[in-house]
Amino acid sequence: MRLQARIRAGAVIPTASMADIVFLLIIFFILTFNIEVDKARVVLPKSELRFEVPKKAAVVSITENGQMRVSDGDAASTAVSSPEDVLSFATGVIAGNPEKEFVLKADLNVPYKSVDRVVDMLKQARVPVVYLLSDQATAESGGGGG
Amino acid sequence: MADITFLLIIFFMVTSTFAATRGLDFALPKEDRNPPVVEKEESVLIAVHPGGMLEVDGRPIQIGGILDYLKPKLERNPNKPVIIRPDPNAAYGDMVRIYDLLRSGKDKGLEVRNISIPTQREIDQFWY
Numbered sequence: 399m400r401l402q403a404r405i406r407a408g409a410v411i412p413t414a415s416m417a418d419i420v421f422l423l424i425i426f427f428i429l430t431f432n433i434e435v436d437k438a439r440v441v442l443p444k445s446e447l448r449f450e451v452p453k454k455a456a457v458v459s460i461t462e463n464g465q466m467r468v469s470d471g472d473a474a475s476t477a478v479s480s481p482e483d484v485l486s487f488a489t490g491v492i493a494g495n496p497e498k499e500f501v502l503k504a505d506l507n508v509p510y511k512s513v514d515r516v517v518d519m520l521k522q523a524r525v526p527v528v529y530l531l532s533d534q535a536t537a538e539s540g541g542g543g544g
Numbered sequence: 545m546a547d548i549t550f551l552l553i554i555f556f557m558v559t560s561t562f563a564a565t566r567g568l569d570f571a572l573p574k575e576d577r578n579p580p581v582v583e584k585e586e587s588v589l590i591a592v593h594p595g596g597m598l599e600v601d602g603r604p605i606q607i608g609g610i611l612d613y614l615k616p617k618l619e620r621n622p623n624k625p626v627i628i629r630p631d632p633n634a635a636y637g638d639m640v641r642i643y644d645l646l647r648s649g650k651d652k653g654l655e656v657r658n659i660s661i662p663t664q665r666e667i668d669q670f671w672y
Contacts (some may be wrong), residue, residue, distance in 0.1 A: 443640035508635070511632035
C-alpha cells in the first residue's frame with residue numbers, strides 16, 4: 399500500500415495588523431507619558447480620598463530611613479541633608495512662583511517627626527498647599543474607614 | 545518606519561512610569577504671628593500614638609468610632625476645630641489615615657470643616 403504524503407499548511411503569522419497595534423501602543427504611551435522627577439522608592443500611605451496632583455508640582459520625598467530629596471518639578475530630584483535645606487529650597491521655589499504647589503512623597507512608616515519638620519519648613523516658606531501623595535485605599539487595605 | 549516606531553515604543557516603555565499622581569491636599573495656613581486663640585474645650589483633640597493607638601479628648605478610641613464621636617459635637621457646632629496631634633514617633637501613615645477619615649467624612653454624612661495638624665514648633669510656641 400502506498401502512503402500519500404500529507405500536505406501541510408505552512409505556519410503564517412499574520413502581520414497585517416501589526417502596524418495598527420504598534421501605533422495604538424505609541425499613542426497610549428504618548429498620552430500616559432509622565433517623567434518621574436523623583437525616583438525615591440517609598441511605600442505610600444493609602445487614602446480613600448485622592449485628588450489629582452498638579453503637573454510640575456515641586457516634590458519633597460522622605461524615605462523610610464529618613465533620607466530626603468527635593469525637586470522643583472522640572473529637574474530630577476537631588477538629595478538634601480536636613481529640613482533646613484528643604485526650607486531654603488522651598489523659599490527659592492516660592493520666590494519664583496508664590497502659588498507653586500508641593501507634593502510630599504513620604505513612606506508610610508517614616509516617623510511623623512520627620513514629616514513634621516518638613517511640613518514646618520514648607521509652612522515657613524509660605525507654601526500654599528501640600529499634596530500628601532497616597533495610593534488608593536481599598537476595603538481590604540483598611541483605608542480611612544478602618 | 546517600522547524600526548523607528550519600535551524604537552519609539554521601546555523608549556516609551558523604558559522611560560515611562562506609572563507614577564502615583566494623586567494624593568490628599570493639605571492647605572497650609574499662612575504664617576501668623578498672632579493666631580486666633582482656640583479654647584481647649586472648644587476643640588476636639590485626636591492624638592495618634594506609636595503603633596496606631598488613638599485617643600480622642602484623652603480617651604482611647606478605635607478609628608471606626610471617631611466619626612460617631614464627632615457627630616453630636618459637629619451637629620451642635622459645624623465649625624468645631626478638630627486637631628490631629630500625632631506623636632513624634634507615630635507612623636506618618638497613621639496620621640494620613642486619620643486625616644483621610646476626617647476629610648472623607650463628608651461622603652459619609654459628616655463634614656469636618658475645620659481640621660488642623662499643628663507642627664511641633666507651633667505646639668511649642670502657641671500651645672498652652
